[in-house]
Structure formats: structure tokens, C-alpha cells
Amino acid sequence: MNGHPGSVSTALFTDRYELTMVAAALADGTAGRQCAFEVFARRLPDGRRYGVVAGTQRLVDALAAFRFGDAELETLVGVVDAAALDWLADYRFRGDVDGYPEGELYFPGSPILSVTGTFADVVMLETLALSILNHDCAVASAAARMVTAAAGRPIIEMGGRRTHEESAVAAARATYLAGFAATSNLEAGRRYGIPTAGTAAHAFVLLHDDELSAFRSQVASLGVKTTLLVDTYDIRQGIENAITAAGPGLDSIRIDSGDLGVMAQQAREQLDRLGATGTRIVLSGDLDEYAIASLRAEPVDSYGVGTSVVTGSGAPTAGLVYKLVEVDGRAVAKRSASKESKGGRKSAVRTHKPTGTAVEEIVHPYGRPPVLGPHDRVVPVPLMRGGEPVPDLEPLEQSRERLRAALVSVPWEGLKLSRGEPAIPTVFPAAGGGA
Amino acid sequence: MNGHPGSVSTALFTDRYELTMVAAALADGTAGRQCAFEVFARRLPDGRRYGVVAGTQRLVDALAAFRFGDAELETLVGVVDAAALDWLADYRFRGDVDGYPEGELYFPGSPILSVTGTFADVVMLETLALSILNHDCAVASAAARMVTAAAGRPIIEMGGRRTHEESAVAAARATYLAGFAATSNLEAGRRYGIPTAGTAAHAFVLLHDDELSAFRSQVASLGVKTTLLVDTYDIRQGIENAITAAGPGLDSIRIDSGDLGVMAQQAREQLDRLGATGTRIVLSGDLDEYAIASLRAEPVDSYGVGTSVVTGSGAPTAGLVYKLVEVDGRAVAKRSASKESKGGRKSAVRTHKPTGTAVEEIVHPYGRPPVLGPHDRVVPVPLMRGGEPVPDLEPLEQSRERLRAALVSVPWEGLKLSRGEPAIPTVFPAAGGGA
Structure with a gap:
């Protein structure tokens, strides 16, 4: 290879x-x-x-x-x-x-x-x-620290956009070697057989007339085993819309901004109230090993990590x-x-x-x-x-x-x-x- | 291209x-x-x-x-x-x-x-x-600061070994765009027409039975318009050997370690005493924009910059x-x-x-x-x-x-x-x- x-x-x-x-x-x-x-x-x-x-x-x-x-x-x-x-x-x-x-x-x-x-x-x-x-x-050295900090919760590498386009592919490989669960990078998937994963961008929500239409479209295309990004406008309304669109069988929601610890708690409570007790919470947004460690007590199911890992976290x-x-x-x-x-x-x-x-x-x-x-x-x-x-x-x-x-x-x-x-x-x- | x-x-x-x-x-x-x-x-x-x-x-x-x-x-x-x-x-x-x-x-x-x-x-x-x-x-943003700090003295990019092999080529291009004079990276020379430059490594001196033999070999191969690396053993003896091997027409010496400001002054005095008044002094070794600025008053002719520039200097x-x-x-x-x-x-x-x-x-x-x-x-x-x-x-x-x-x-x-x-x-x- x-x-x-x-x-x-x-x-x-x-x-x-x-x-x-x-x-x-x-x-x-x-x-x-x-x-x-x-x-x-x-x-x-x-x-x-x-x-x-x-x-x-x-x-x-x-x-x-x-x-x-x-x-x-x-x-x-x-x-x-x-x-x-x-x-x-x-x-x-x-x-x-x-x-x-x-x-x-x-x-x-x-x-x-x-x-x-x-x-x-x-x-x-x-x-x-x-x-x-x-x-x-x-x-790999930075990634291993993040895996330790995550204490068993899966991490998806999504930092390709923050580093040279070929470094991105090698970085995806190094993070997978270090214990990350998957990468967003398609070339890494092809070249090294690493599992690829993805959610959706704010652009997809903004493209549509409203958030609910965007979520309905994503569910129609990818099924309920998908991840809906709920923080384009108001997170509480976003979660409401996500479950309306997908039902309580929705696989995951992603939150990419705000005080992630607080957001995760509120989101978990809201999801549970809506009967979506199995819907998982993915956090992303400038996470590094320290931020991941600080979220250990929160109801987080997985992390998306970008900039910090592809740049070796300092x-x-x-x-x-x-x-x-x-x-x-x-x-x-x-x-x-x-x-x-x-x-x-x-x-x-x-x-x-x-x-x-x-x-x-x-x-x-x-x-x-x-x-x-x-x-x-x-x-x-x-x-x-x-x-x-x-x-x-x-x-x-x-x-x-x-x-x-x-x-x-x-x-x-x-x-x-x-x-x-x-x-x-x-x-x-x-x-x-x-x- | x-x-x-x-x-x-x-x-x-x-x-x-x-x-x-x-x-x-x-x-x-x-x-x-x-x-x-x-x-x-x-x-x-x-x-x-x-x-x-x-x-x-x-x-x-x-x-x-x-x-x-x-x-x-x-x-x-x-x-x-x-x-x-x-x-x-x-x-x-x-x-x-x-x-x-x-x-x-x-x-x-x-x-x-x-x-x-x-x-x-x-x-x-x-x-x-x-x-x-x-x-x-x-x-390029980091490189431009170094060019400003160098105040007209040329800088050679030699950081390819500190970053992904394809990033190295793009980095050489970006540093040249920012005003660096040349790169050590041969692929950047081929792909973008950027001037390439080089000196010698400590390995070349160590390979030979003694430093003088190494310098004589380099001069025989590349002529006196070359750069001799003088800090493998003792810098003072290295400069002596360099001028013995090349004569006072030697283009440059390179110093890669030690207190570079002090070394540059001593080297300049020694070179002048040996009649090598036109021999230039190249400094390298973990230089960034701050180190370059601190050397402004010293008798330095050019800089070799590696790690700091290809990693965006922080x-x-x-x-x-x-x-x-x-x-x-x-x-x-x-x-x-x-x-x-x-x-x-x-x-x-x-x-x-x-x-x-x-x-x-x-x-x-x-x-x-x-x-x-x-x-x-x-x-x-x-x-x-x-x-x-x-x-x-x-x-x-x-x-x-x-x-x-x-x-x-x-x-x-x-x-x-x-x-x-x-x-x-x-x-x-x-x-x-x-x-």
C-alpha cells in the first residue's frame, strides 16, 4: 500500500x-x-x-x-x-x-x-x-493522550481541513493507530482502510428554508442512524426538531459550539424527556485532550476532534x-x-x-x-x-x-x-x- | 503546474x-x-x-x-x-x-x-x-515575520524534515512567496522553480577520518563557492580547517549550535584575521523570528530556518x-x-x-x-x-x-x-x- x-x-x-x-x-x-x-x-x-x-x-x-x-x-x-x-x-x-x-x-x-x-x-x-x-x-502522540482522556468513549478525527491535504491523510492514519474510532477523511478511508464517519455541516441547515426541513431531508437520505447537527440556531429547538424529524430512534445529535459540558447535560435531559433515551450525544468544537478530560463526568457519547490532533496539540x-x-x-x-x-x-x-x-x-x-x-x-x-x-x-x-x-x-x-x-x-x- | x-x-x-x-x-x-x-x-x-x-x-x-x-x-x-x-x-x-x-x-x-x-x-x-x-x-504568515526580522539578510528554508513530506514542498513555496531566498527541498525546486540551496551535514564530517579531509573533499567536489559546516568538533579549529581547505576565497561557513550571537562575532574576527574577509557566516539551529531579531546586531550574513517556519512558529x-x-x-x-x-x-x-x-x-x-x-x-x-x-x-x-x-x-x-x-x-x- x-x-x-x-x-x-x-x-x-x-x-x-x-x-x-x-x-x-x-x-x-x-x-x-x-x-x-x-x-x-x-x-x-x-x-x-x-x-x-x-x-x-x-x-x-x-x-x-x-x-x-x-x-x-x-x-x-x-x-x-x-x-x-x-x-x-x-x-x-x-x-x-x-x-x-x-x-x-x-x-x-x-x-x-x-x-x-x-x-x-x-x-x-x-x-x-x-x-x-x-x-x-x-x-499519534497527541492522539494517544486524547484517547486516554476520553476513557473509552470513541473519538472521530475530523481535522483534515486544518492541515495540508496530504498531511490530513497521514494524520487520519496516525490517529486511528492511536485508538481513534474513525476519520472524516475519505482518502484515508480509501488508502488505509480506516473507517470513515460524518455528520452534517451548518451549511446544510442554512441551505434549507428551515431547520426541520433540513433534518427531514437528511433522515430521508441517510435514515435515522445518522447524526443531526442541532446548534445552527437554538439548540433546544434544534433537538426538538431533530426528534420530530427522526423520531426517538435517532442515532445521534452533534453540538459544535457553546459551553459543551452544560449543553451536553441539557441535551441529555431533553432527549430523555422526548423518549430518545438511546440517542447519543457527539461533541465537537476546538476539543483537545484537556477539554476531553474535563467532560469526563458529562453525558457525552463521543467526540469529534480536529485542529488540536492534526497539529500535535502544541x-x-x-x-x-x-x-x-x-x-x-x-x-x-x-x-x-x-x-x-x-x-x-x-x-x-x-x-x-x-x-x-x-x-x-x-x-x-x-x-x-x-x-x-x-x-x-x-x-x-x-x-x-x-x-x-x-x-x-x-x-x-x-x-x-x-x-x-x-x-x-x-x-x-x-x-x-x-x-x-x-x-x-x-x-x-x-x-x-x-x- | x-x-x-x-x-x-x-x-x-x-x-x-x-x-x-x-x-x-x-x-x-x-x-x-x-x-x-x-x-x-x-x-x-x-x-x-x-x-x-x-x-x-x-x-x-x-x-x-x-x-x-x-x-x-x-x-x-x-x-x-x-x-x-x-x-x-x-x-x-x-x-x-x-x-x-x-x-x-x-x-x-x-x-x-x-x-x-x-x-x-x-x-x-x-x-x-x-x-x-x-x-x-x-x-507564509510566520515566514513574513522572519523576513522582517532578518532585515534584508537572506533566509534559506530547511525545515522539510520537520513536517509531512508533501507539506514540506508546499511550505517551501509559501516561504519563498514570503521572501525567503531559497529552499533546501529539491521537490519544491522541481515543482515550483524555487531556487534550492544546501551546505553539508555533520554526518559528512563524521564520515571522514578528520574534519580537514571532509572539507577538502567538499571543496574538491563543489569548489570554494560552497558552505562548510564548522561546528562538528571545535568551531575555532573548524574555521581554521575551512580556510586551510578552501583558502580565503571560501564562500561561507555554517554554525548550527551554541550561542549563535557570540559564535558569529568570534567567527567573523577569526575569518578576518585569516584574510577571509569575504567569507560569509550562515547561522542555523532552532531559529525563529525572535532569535533572528536578536541577532540583528551580529555579523551574520544569512540564516537557515527549519522547524519554526514549517510549523507556523506557534x-x-x-x-x-x-x-x-x-x-x-x-x-x-x-x-x-x-x-x-x-x-x-x-x-x-x-x-x-x-x-x-x-x-x-x-x-x-x-x-x-x-x-x-x-x-x-x-x-x-x-x-x-x-x-x-x-x-x-x-x-x-x-x-x-x-x-x-x-x-x-x-x-x-x-x-x-x-x-x-x-x-x-x-x-x-x-x-x-x-x-
């Missing part, structure tokens, strides 16, 4: 300097050095307690289309020399990729993705890998970086100023109490894991070998279930919405250590 | 409810009512003094590909009825579009886009129009809405609670002092403009007629020049980075007024 329909090349979703570095390395003979690059977050967004991995499958799909055809090469004349153009013409990714599976939690320093191969092979993937992971992880990018950590077996790292990195290829083990509660994230030198306890596990999995995806990459539903289970494993403080430390600490054993 | 390569349909970048509303309106006979929808911002992002219109051309291009082919219709079986599917199969946008040209400023209530046609024709464009405009306006979406304002000549508006809108189709005039300084934005009922003074002007322009783009839509360079001129017209308080009121007030004459 290619995230880039029409098999359009993804090779130019790339920063110019990656190709000029390849050209220079081809010329000086270092292009073939075996390298390991790692994707990780130096820190979580301010006060966040965990991150959620999302986008890995989109990246694997996009790499299949990372080829330089005539159209791409033509635009690179003058950017790199003829030797580099020849090399790019034959390029396909031939390296290995390991990483945290989608739906896994991550913490500061977690090696979310490891890419190994020759320098030229893997340096070019920096921008594409980071674009996909920074976006999708940011959205953290629109995950801040992941792609760093060279090893060259021909030699650990390398930037040493200057504030952005110091830990050299050497790494893997990670997450330890747990016998109860299943996570204890810490051990980020250790690759190939030298600590002794695993019976409740501990290695986090990264193989994703690509020799440029090909490993067989049987898991379906989205399985990633969704992984996150659900992972959140159960987090110490209870780690699920709080308030600002705090990461849910579990990241531990870096000395490079010489390990079993 | 289609923003969606491969002529992929854009018709499913749409929320499900738009199509179910069309189906219901087709069934009840209201689908053919003549409607006007408007795109506007109820308010600017917190404390911002103006917004910048961007994305209009991308929208016009995307509408040409808004067609329901077999693949799209197949996914809609079960979403809408057979009559609606038939109607969608023949659909192409046949309405009219007027709007603020790209590079124009906007304020709360400015009618950025007016779309007129039958209800069914125009209701379906809500999500696509808002996705494009909300993203591109958010980025306002990742412009908050634009798409509202039905007129049905068969009747003004309509939501009346409930806090989200009240002003009904009736509108246009806008911007008034100016004889000096050219903008005074106010008059948003008036369509067809009833105020009397224009000699320095006033009508802001919206025709963009599409009968579903076809008007001839000679302007090139990106012209939109760029429009913004440059518009920012000169803003009262000086309106260019301040600090939080405040909109640069000019929006005035709504009574609906009965006008000349």
Missing part, C-alpha cells in the same frame, strides 16, 4: 545537501564506507511523558518509490556532477532497517529507527525518513533527528556545544515488573544486550533487509493493539496529561558494559 | 459529510440552489498583527484534478446512493472563485476566498480549500473557515452561541493614506462598495470563472513582490513581532449602507 499514489518517485523529498554530500563522497572514495544512522528524539515535547511511534510503514512503502528517473535526474543537472548522476540513476535502497514497530512507545534517546548500509546508500534517506516520522509520531513536530553513529565499525558523534550525541549503533530493551508495568528503557550498544529478565523484551524489530521489506509486516490493526497494550504497561503517573518527566527513564549502560 | 503530480484525483481530500450532504440535497431538490461560500479567519493567531494569503494558486490547480473516476466512485459505494454516484461521475467544478491574490495581507473577517455556484457544486470544496489555505497561509494552522453566507440571494448565518458569522456575500476595500500607509480593511456587502478614495483599492480579484482559471494567473515572483509592497504599506506598529492588535482594523459597514 503505497503512501504516494500513482507511483510517483519520492526521491526528491530530499534536501539538496544530501545529494551534494553523496557526490563528494563518491569522488573521494568514502561513499562505500559502512554506516549506521539512527533516528531518535533528544527529548520529548515540553512536559510530555511518552511518544508514540507512527509512520514506519509509510516510510517502508515510500522507500520502494525512492528512485531517480529521467524527470528527477534532469532537475539535478548542475546540482551534482555527471558521475553522481550516473550513480543516482542506478540507485535503489539496498540497506537494512531496524526499528520500533508502529504503536510502540518511545522515550528520549530511544533508537526508533536504525538504517545501515553504505554512506551513499543511507545518507540520502534523512529528509524522507524524518518528514514521515516527525509528522506521524507528533500526531507539538506539531516530534523533533526526531537522523544521526550518523557508526562508520566502518567506529563509533562517531558530534562533540561540539549543546547538541552532543551518543556514538555507536544501539538497540534497546524495555524492562518490566512481574505485574507488567514498565520500569526502564535500556539503550545499549548494538550486539551487547543486557541480561533479559522474564518480563523484559527487545524493542526494535527488523523492518527491511537488503532494501526489501521483511515479509509479513503487520497490519495497522495490530499496531493499534500494540499501543493499547503498551499504554496499559505505563506506570500510572505516565498517563497523566499534566507536564512531567518521561513515564520511564532511559538508561545508557557504559559502552563497555553489557552481557 | 499541478500541485498533485501524476494527475492523481484530489476529489477524496474531502470529508465524508460533504458528499452525504450533496446526496441529501440532490434528493430533496435543494442541490441546485445558488450559493456563496466564503473563506475567512474569525481572528488572527494569538497576538499576530496580520496574515499572509498563500495557496490560492495551489487550490486553483488542485480543483482541475477534483474529479471522481472509477477508483474514487468505487470507494463511495455505501457512502452515498446511486443517484449521487451518477452525479459525482459527471462532476467537475463549474462555479466562480474570487479571492485575495497570493501575497496579499489579510485581517480578521477579510473575505479571502468567495466561491459561488450551486450548493452541490461548491459545498464539496470545503476540505480541500481549507487544507490548502490553512497550511500555506500559516507558513500557529501551525491559520484557523480559516469556509462558511455558507448566501442562498438564492438570501443572506444566511449561524446564529447560535459563540461562533456567529456575518451573512451575505462580501467583498473588501483597503483604504490608504496619501503616503500609502494602510488605514483600514472595509469588508462590505458584495456589489455595494464604499466610495473609493484615490489611494484605496479593491482587494479580491477574479480567480476562476465557470470552473476554469482566469487567464494569466500571476507567477509566484509577482505574488512575492506583492507581499513585499504590502508590508511596506503596513503602519509601523503592525510589523512589530510582539503581541498586539491587527495592524489595521476591519470595518463592517451596515448591510444597508454602501455607495
Whole structure:
């Protein structure tokens, strides 16, 4: 399932300097050095307690289309020399990729993705890998907090209009992975098989001569298992009209404005009085995880969330970086100023109490894991070998279930919405250590 | 120039409810009512003094590909009825579009886009129009503040890795429109003809046995008119190595970490001592408009900006809405609670002092403009007629020049980075007024 329909090349979703570095390395003979690059977050967004991995499958799909055809090469004349153009013409990714599976939690320093191969092979993937992971992880991380806040009530993603039209599709996927029930975005439904849902807009009511006619029309077209938007004029009258049009078997009403907690209470009482005891209440309108949490005691049945989730609820990018950590077996790292990195290829083990509660994230030198306890596990999995995806990459539903289970494993403080430390600490054993 | 390569349909970048509303309106006979929808911002992002219109051309291009082919219709079986599917199969946008040209400023209530046609024709464009405009306006609005802060020093956009891979391309376009000098994004270079630029990454230095070898390789490949990244290890030694490798004719050095103001001063002194008086200093590393402004007194020659600009510097979406304002000549508006809108189709005039300084934005009922003074002007322009783009839509360079001129017209308080009121007030004459 290619995230880039029409098999359009993804090779130019790339920063110019990656190709000029390849050209220079081809010329000086270092292009073939075996390298390991790692994707990780130096820190979580301010006060966040965990991150959620999302986008890995989109990246694997996009790499299949990372080829330089005539159209791409033509635009690179003058950017790199003829030797580099020849090399790019034959390029396909031939390296290995390991990483945290989608739906896994991550913490500061977690090696979310490891890419190994020759320098030229893997340096070019920096921008594409980071674009996909920074976006999708940011959205999934925010969405997971909302799912926790909703405490079992379903959430519909309806934020496509607040973000770039292609981001909208990826955001719908990331929110579904994080436990949202459905999306309003039709392309996400087509591309990823995510359930789509919808209600009606104020425009539909305004189009008609009066609200009752609009509701009657919607019920005639979609049946009573639909959601009527009752707040175009007066909410009380709107609910009255909704039940008049649909009868007490109406599936849902939606309220998109006003003091949502108060509105929900009044609407529930009114619906019950009208005999519509099974009619559900959908709330929308600038909801984020905090607003959702504040509505926990109110008679709400589901939420529609838009702007806040597609923009990562204050953290629109995950801040992941792609760093060279090893060259021909030699650990390398930037040493200057504030952005110091830990050299050497790494893997990670997450330890747990016998109860299943996570204890810490051990980020250790690759190939030298600590002794695993019976409740501990290695986090990264193989994703690509020799440029090909490993067989049987898991379906989205399985990633969704992984996150659900992972959140159960987090110490209870780690699920709080308030600002705090990461849910579990990241531990870096000395490079010489390990079993 | 289609923003969606491969002529992929854009018709499913749409929320499900738009199509179910069309189906219901087709069934009840209201689908053919003549409607006007408007795109506007109820308010600017917190404390911002103006917004910048961007994305209009991308929208016009995307509408040409808004067609329901077999693949799209197949996914809609079960979403809408057979009559609606038939109607969608023949659909192409046949309405009219007027709007603020790209590079124009906007304020709360400015009618950025007016779309007129039958209800069914125009209701379906809500999500696509808002996705494009909300993203591109958010980025361009942030970018314009950075250009002002840079006070003539060039800025290179290098944030593609911090946002969705397709958003990255649109963001590069929006920043160029706003006055950035170039982008690192190669696809933006290909798709929109924007100048691309690049330096080198720390990975290139780390790949080599030592920094001097890396610099010599880069100069051998790209010549001395290149930018050497000097902060992988020790900046002072890095600058020494850079001039050793390239000689005093080196074009630029880049510093990506540390206290950038102090670093720039020390680097300038060192470069001058080494005789590299013409070698320029490029700064990057988490720069936003405030950081850029704080560097105004330092010997900096250009900036590289990433995360902050592609995420709208704290306002990742412009908050634009798409509202039905007129049905068969009747003004309509939501009346409930806090989200009240002003009904009736509108246009806008911007008034100016004889000096050219903008005074106010008059948003008036369509067809009833105020009397224009000699320095006033009508802001919206025709963009599409009968579903076809008007001839000679302007090139990106012209939109760029429009913004440059518009920012000169803003009262000086309106260019301040600090939080405040909109640069000019929006005035709504009574609906009965006008000349």
C-alpha cells in the first residue's frame, strides 16, 4: 500500500545537501564506507511523558518509490556532477532497517529507527525518513493522550481541513493507530482502510428554508442512524426538531459550539424527556485532550476532534533527528556545544515488573544486550533487509493493539496529561558494559 | 503546474459529510440552489498583527484534478446512493472563485476566498480549500515575520524534515512567496522553480577520518563557492580547517549550535584575521523570528530556518473557515452561541493614506462598495470563472513582490513581532449602507 499514489518517485523529498554530500563522497572514495544512522528524539515535547511511534510503514512503502528517473535526474543537472548522476540513476535502497514497530512507545534517546548500509546508500534517506516520522509520531502522540482522556468513549478525527491535504491523510492514519474510532477523511478511508464517519455541516441547515426541513431531508437520505447537527440556531429547538424529524430512534445529535459540558447535560435531559433515551450525544468544537478530560463526568457519547490532533496539540513536530553513529565499525558523534550525541549503533530493551508495568528503557550498544529478565523484551524489530521489506509486516490493526497494550504497561503517573518527566527513564549502560 | 503530480484525483481530500450532504440535497431538490461560500479567519493567531494569503494558486490547480473516476466512485459505494454516484461521475467544478491574490495581507473577517455556484457544486470544496489555505497561509504568515526580522539578510528554508513530506514542498513555496531566498527541498525546486540551496551535514564530517579531509573533499567536489559546516568538533579549529581547505576565497561557513550571537562575532574576527574577509557566516539551529531579531546586531550574513517556519512558529494552522453566507440571494448565518458569522456575500476595500500607509480593511456587502478614495483599492480579484482559471494567473515572483509592497504599506506598529492588535482594523459597514 503505497503512501504516494500513482507511483510517483519520492526521491526528491530530499534536501539538496544530501545529494551534494553523496557526490563528494563518491569522488573521494568514502561513499562505500559502512554506516549506521539512527533516528531518535533528544527529548520529548515540553512536559510530555511518552511518544508514540507512527509512520514506519509509510516510510517502508515510500522507500520502494525512492528512485531517480529521467524527470528527477534532469532537475539535478548542475546540482551534482555527471558521475553522481550516473550513480543516482542506478540507485535503489539496498540497506537494512531496524526499528520500533508502529504503536510502540518511545522515550528520549530511544533508537526508533536504525538504517545501515553504505554512506551513499543511507545518507540520502534523512529528509524522507524524518518528514514521515516527525509528522506521524507528533500526531499519534497527541492522539494517544486524547484517547486516554476520553476513557473509552470513541473519538472521530475530523481535522483534515486544518492541515495540508496530504498531511490530513497521514494524520487520519496516525490517529486511528492511536485508538481513534474513525476519520472524516475519505482518502484515508480509501488508502488505509480506516473507517470513515460524518455528520452534517451548518451549511446544510442554512441551505434549507428551515431547520426541520433540513433534518427531514437528511433522515430521508441517510435514515435515522445518522447524526443531526442541532446548534445552527437554538439548540433546544434544534433537538426538538431533530426528534420530530427522526423520531426517538435517532442515532445521534452533534453540538459544535457553546459551553459543551452544560449543553451536553441539557441535551441529555431533553432527549430523555422526548423518549430518545438511546440517542447519543457527539461533541465537537476546538476539543483537545484537556477539554476531553474535563467532560469526563458529562453525558457525552463521543467526540469529534480536529485542529488540536492534526497539529500535535502544541507539538506539531516530534523533533526526531537522523544521526550518523557508526562508520566502518567506529563509533562517531558530534562533540561540539549543546547538541552532543551518543556514538555507536544501539538497540534497546524495555524492562518490566512481574505485574507488567514498565520500569526502564535500556539503550545499549548494538550486539551487547543486557541480561533479559522474564518480563523484559527487545524493542526494535527488523523492518527491511537488503532494501526489501521483511515479509509479513503487520497490519495497522495490530499496531493499534500494540499501543493499547503498551499504554496499559505505563506506570500510572505516565498517563497523566499534566507536564512531567518521561513515564520511564532511559538508561545508557557504559559502552563497555553489557552481557 | 499541478500541485498533485501524476494527475492523481484530489476529489477524496474531502470529508465524508460533504458528499452525504450533496446526496441529501440532490434528493430533496435543494442541490441546485445558488450559493456563496466564503473563506475567512474569525481572528488572527494569538497576538499576530496580520496574515499572509498563500495557496490560492495551489487550490486553483488542485480543483482541475477534483474529479471522481472509477477508483474514487468505487470507494463511495455505501457512502452515498446511486443517484449521487451518477452525479459525482459527471462532476467537475463549474462555479466562480474570487479571492485575495497570493501575497496579499489579510485581517480578521477579510473575505479571502468567495466561491459561488450551486450548493452541490461548491459545498464539496470545503476540505480541500481549507487544507490548502490553512497550511500555506500559516507558513507564509510566520515566514513574513522572519523576513522582517532578518532585515534584508537572506533566509534559506530547511525545515522539510520537520513536517509531512508533501507539506514540506508546499511550505517551501509559501516561504519563498514570503521572501525567503531559497529552499533546501529539491521537490519544491522541481515543482515550483524555487531556487534550492544546501551546505553539508555533520554526518559528512563524521564520515571522514578528520574534519580537514571532509572539507577538502567538499571543496574538491563543489569548489570554494560552497558552505562548510564548522561546528562538528571545535568551531575555532573548524574555521581554521575551512580556510586551510578552501583558502580565503571560501564562500561561507555554517554554525548550527551554541550561542549563535557570540559564535558569529568570534567567527567573523577569526575569518578576518585569516584574510577571509569575504567569507560569509550562515547561522542555523532552532531559529525563529525572535532569535533572528536578536541577532540583528551580529555579523551574520544569512540564516537557515527549519522547524519554526514549517510549523507556523506557534500557529501551525491559520484557523480559516469556509462558511455558507448566501442562498438564492438570501443572506444566511449561524446564529447560535459563540461562533456567529456575518451573512451575505462580501467583498473588501483597503483604504490608504496619501503616503500609502494602510488605514483600514472595509469588508462590505458584495456589489455595494464604499466610495473609493484615490489611494484605496479593491482587494479580491477574479480567480476562476465557470470552473476554469482566469487567464494569466500571476507567477509566484509577482505574488512575492506583492507581499513585499504590502508590508511596506503596513503602519509601523503592525510589523512589530510582539503581541498586539491587527495592524489595521476591519470595518463592517451596515448591510444597508454602501455607495
